[in-house]
Amino acid sequence: MEQTFIMIKPDGVQRGLIGDIISRFEKKGFYLKGMKFMNVERSFAQKHYADLSAQPFFAKLVEYIISGPVVAMVWEGKDVVLTGRRIIGATRPWEAAPGTIRGDYAVEVSRNVIHGSDSVENGKKEIGLWFPDGPSEWKSNLHPWIYE
Ligand code: DAT
Numbered sequence: 001m002e003q004t005f006i007m008i009k010p011d012g013v014q015r016g017l018i019g020d021i022i023s024r025f026e027k028k029g030f031y032l033k034g035m036k037f038m039n040v041e042r043s044f045a046q047k048h049y050a051d052l053s054a055q056p057f058f059a060k061l062v063e064y065i066i067s068g069p070v071v072a073m074v075w076e077g078k079d080v081v082l083t084g085r086r087i088i089g090a091t092r093p094w095e096a097a098p099g100t101i102r103g104d105y106a107v108e109v110s111r112n113v114i115h116g117s118d119s120v121e122n123g124k125k126e127i128g129l130w131f132p133d134g135p136s137e138w139k140s141n142l143h144p145w146i147y148e
C-alpha cells in the first residue's frame with residue numbers, strides 16, 4: 001500500500017499539537033509505520049528542502065525547521081499521499097479550509113505546523129532520507145474493518 005512522509009514541524013511540537021495530528025491520521029484509517037522525535041542538522045534540513053533552495057525564503061525555512069524538535073512519521077494507506085495533503089490543507093494557511101490541520105491551527109505560511117509529501121515519488125524519496133533503515137512492517141488487525 002501507498003506510504004507518505006509526514007513531519008510535525010517545530011511549531012506544531014511547541015504548541016502541543018502532536019497528539020491531535022497523529023489522532024487525525026489514525027482515526028481516518030491510516031497506519032503509522034514509523035515515528036521519530038528528533039532534532040535535525042542544518043545540512044539535513046537543506047537536503048529535505050533541496051527543491052526549494054532557489055527560493056528567497058529558503059534560509060528562513062531551514063532555520064525554522066532546525067529551531068526545535070520535529071516528529072518525523074511514515075503513514076500508510078490507500079491514496080495516503082493525496083489524502084494526507086487534504087488532511088493537512090493548503091500551504092498558505094489563509095487558503096486552507098477549516099477542518100484541515102493548517103486551516104484549524106496555522107496563520108502564517110512560515111509557521112504552517114506540518115509537512116506532507118506532495119507525490120508518491122517524493123514520498124519514497126523523503127522516507128528514504130528520514131528513515132534509512134526503512135519503516136516498520138507491522139500489520140493492523142483493524143485492516144478488514146477499514147478496507148474492503
Ligand atoms: P508544502 O509544505 O505545502 O508542500 P511547499 O513545498 O511549496 O509547501 O513549501 C515548503 C514549505 O516552505 C512550506 O510548507 C512553508 C514554506 N514556504 C512556502 N512558501 C513560502 C513563502 N512564500 N514564505 C515563507 N515560507 C514559505
Ligand code: MG
Pocket residue numbers: 116118
Ligand atoms: Mg512541499
